[in-house]
Amino acid sequence: MGVLPTEEKKIFLNKLEEIRQKALEHPEEFWDEHARALDWFKQWDKVLDDKDKPSYRWFVGGKINASYNALDRHLKTWRKNKVALIWEGENGEVKKYTYRDLYVEVNRAAELLKNFGVTKGDRIAFYMPMIPELPIFMLAAARIGAIHTVVFSGFSSDALAKRINDAKAKLLITADGGFRRGKVIPLKEIVDKALDSTISVENVIVVKRTGTKVNMVEGRDFWYHELIEGIPRNVYVEPERLDANHPLFILYTSGTTGTPKGVYHSTGGYLVWVYWTLKWAFDPHDDDIWWCTADIGWITGHSYIVYAPLLHGLTSLMYEGAPDYPAPDRWWSIIEKHGVTIFYTAPTAIRMFMRYGRKWVDMHDLSSLRLLGTVGEPINPEAWEWYYEVVGKKRCPIIDTWWQTETGGFMIAPAAGIALPPLKPGSATFPLPGVDADVVDEDGKPVPPNTRGYLVIKKPWPGMLLGVWGDLKRYVDTYWSRFPGWYYPGDYAMRDEEGYFWILGRADEVLKVAAHRIGTMEIESALVAHPAVAEAAVVGKPDPVKGEVPLAFVVLREGYEPSRELEEELINLVAENIGPIARPAGIVFVRKLPKTRSGKIMRRVLKAIVRGEDVGDITTIEDRSALEELIEMFKS
Numbered sequence: 001m002g003v004l005p006t007e008e009k010k011i012f013l014n015k016l017e018e019i020r021q022k023a024l025e026h027p028e029e030f031w032d033e034h035a036r037a038l039d040w041f042k043q044w045d046k047v048l049d050d051k052d053k054p055s056y057r058w059f060v061g062g063k064i065n066a067s068y069n070a071l072d073r074h075l076k077t078w079r080k081n082k083v084a085l086i087w088e089g090e091n092g093e094v095k096k097y098t099y100r101d102l103y104v105e106v107n108r109a110a111e112l113l114k115n116f117g118v119t120k121g122d123r124i125a126f127y128m129p130m131i132p133e134l135p136i137f138m139l140a141a142a143r144i145g146a147i148h149t150v151v152f153s154g155f156s157s158d159a160l161a162k163r164i165n166d167a168k169a170k171l172l173i174t175a176d177g178g179f180r181r182g183k184v185i186p187l188k189e190i191v192d193k194a195l196d197s198t199i200s201v202e203n204v205i206v207v208k209r210t211g212t213k214v215n216m217v218e219g220r221d222f223w224y225h226e227l228i229e230g231i232p233r234n235v236y237v238e239p240e241r242l243d244a245n246h247p248l249f250i251l252y253t254s255g256t257t258g259t260p261k262g263v264y265h266s267t268g269g270y271l272v273w274v275y276w277t278l279k280w281a282f283d284p285h286d287d288d289i290w291w292c293t294a295d296i297g298w299i300t301g302h303s304y305i306v307y308a309p310l311l312h313g314l315t316s317l318m319y320e321g322a323p324d325y326p327a328p329d330r331w332w333s334i335i336e337k338h339g340v341t342i343f344y345t346a347p348t349a350i351r352m353f354m355r356y357g358r359k360w361v362d363m364h365d366l367s368s369l370r371l372l373g374t375v376g377e378p379i380n381p382e383a384w385e386w387y388y389e390v391v392g393k394k395r396c397p398i399i400d401t402w403w404q405t406e407t408g409g410f411m412i413a414p415a416a417g418i419a420l421p422p423l424k425p426g427s428a429t430f431p432l433p434g435v436d437a438d439v440v441d442e443d444g445k446p447v448p449p450n451t452r453g454y455l456v457i458k459k460p461w462p463g464m465l466l467g468v469w470g471d472l473k474r475y476v477d478t479y480w481s482r483f484p485g486w487y488y489p490g491d492y493a494m495r496d497e498e499g500y501f502w503i504l505g506r507a508d509e510v511l512k513v514a515a516h517r518i519g520t521m522e523i524e525s526a527l528v529a530h531p532a533v534a535e536a537a538v539v540g541k542p543d544p545v546k547g548e549v550p551l552a553f554v555v556l557r558e559g560y561e562p563s564r565e566l567e568e569e570l571i572n573l574v575a576e577n578i579g580p581i582a583r584p585a586g587i588v589f590v591r592k593l594p595k596t597r598s599g600k601i602m603r604r605v606l607k608a609i610v611r612g613e614d615v616g617d618i619t620t621i622e623d624r625s626a627l628e629e630l631i632e633m634f635k636s
């Protein structure tokens, strides 16, 4: 789109820059003012405490409650009878909850949690399909100060057990099953398996969704519908007055080692951040119908299906099932049926719908839409154009939001709520107020325009993670050691001559498969657990729909031979160990992996080979012939 038109540029830069400058130069004043948009039981004594940096703490001394801010405060206004949540089941069933309805259900659920002896600081694990009871129980937990840890229901029993054990969850909330493409995923059965290798869980609450026959363990497992019957609709559970830095939730995410990290967020700073980022990026109005298509098992769902929309008193839509079920127009039919005005999804979904063709979109009246959003991975220009033209009919700006589980909310995104900059397909534009982002080289020096470097965030922001659950060292090492004093997200980026940010993908051993974050080391650990596998290295192979897919290079132990069956077995092992999302697209059996003379696997070289790129500098390689074999293999 070239150079910005001068007038437009001036208006935009002036407005955004003014706010950005204020936020960066006087952060304490800025956030002191902005945090007041929420209801606090007690005001903070200090906006930012950096005495234990990098464990920064925001709004210290403040007392707040997430459930109170999401629900109670709207009950005092006309929003009491406004629809807070529209839920559509995969089978077409629709349920609507007003703010009042949600308040009633959350209070009842909170009472139920109390009856199980759950108190402030206890961890509650969730393994749930996308049904209303999921946000209801999250808010109920938040109401009494219990810390929720939602595990995506596509993870395997092993992955679930690992997360439960790390968080030492006392209670688990699940469902009998979940619907996916009309089939039942037996969630309770997976839970039962996971609980064989956990000790902390005392009780399980089971929501009936699919009517599947399940095994209920006497004294441990209870049906939600039976318990809730006994709790009156007018029950009131006093929201706990929680410290601003009381953890609201733990969410496990993949990193560069074999075990997932328990990223945990505060209550006060997180809420302030998701509130303001939604306002700045999407400029929500009271008559908006907001639809974020993520699963609540990921951060996008936490922040932008549950917390931020409810803080704003918006109507948030939640859909249970597969995007293309029973037909590829399912999502577009939902937009038309419910009059969705803001639609927020991932590039991988857009690319999938591109393949189905525009006819499925054109079958529906999408004129209610006014803004589109994207998240999770870089959006390629073709997908951007298609999204803009076919879905948005060239009327709806695309808000490309760069952020992470760790950042709590959007970091770099067009600020439609301040002044929308001219958009460039594939660029998330500029950092939001309070985000001091830069692109630097290996030594931390800013790189010139149009040069790839590492993205860094140079100042703390209210939505930042509090830490890695139970592992301060890992928190410091992962995020604050690469460039001491700065937050390192692990992404490559570039700025153009106009200062626009372009995110260029992960700079570490983390993959984005259909926008899901998966650590290559997690997959490798699963593979080497097999008796036939001596060594494994996993890299991302480009994929036209999913962005990238895991491809595993495997060296077999003496006495084992490569075979189709073994390949299948290894692929299934990964799916069982982590979940179907981590399933390798293939196993490449090799004699040797390319290694440096000091024995480190050269993943960079493997990555270049599968991408058909030049392998670059290989002077440190230990065995050239193994590499040449590999290159030959990928030529054919």
Ligand code: PRX
Pocket: 253, 299, 300, 374, 375, 376, 377, 378, 379, 400, 401, 402, 403, 404, 405, 406, 428, 489, 490, 491, 503, 504, 505, 506, 512, 515, 516, 517
């Ligand atoms: O690599 C970036 C990519 O997703 C990573 C964060 O993944 P996760 O914690 O699972 O959170 C995803 C949803 C916020 C980032 O480090 N990513 C996220 N958004 C974008 C993106 N890459 C490019 N453009 C984006 N808009």
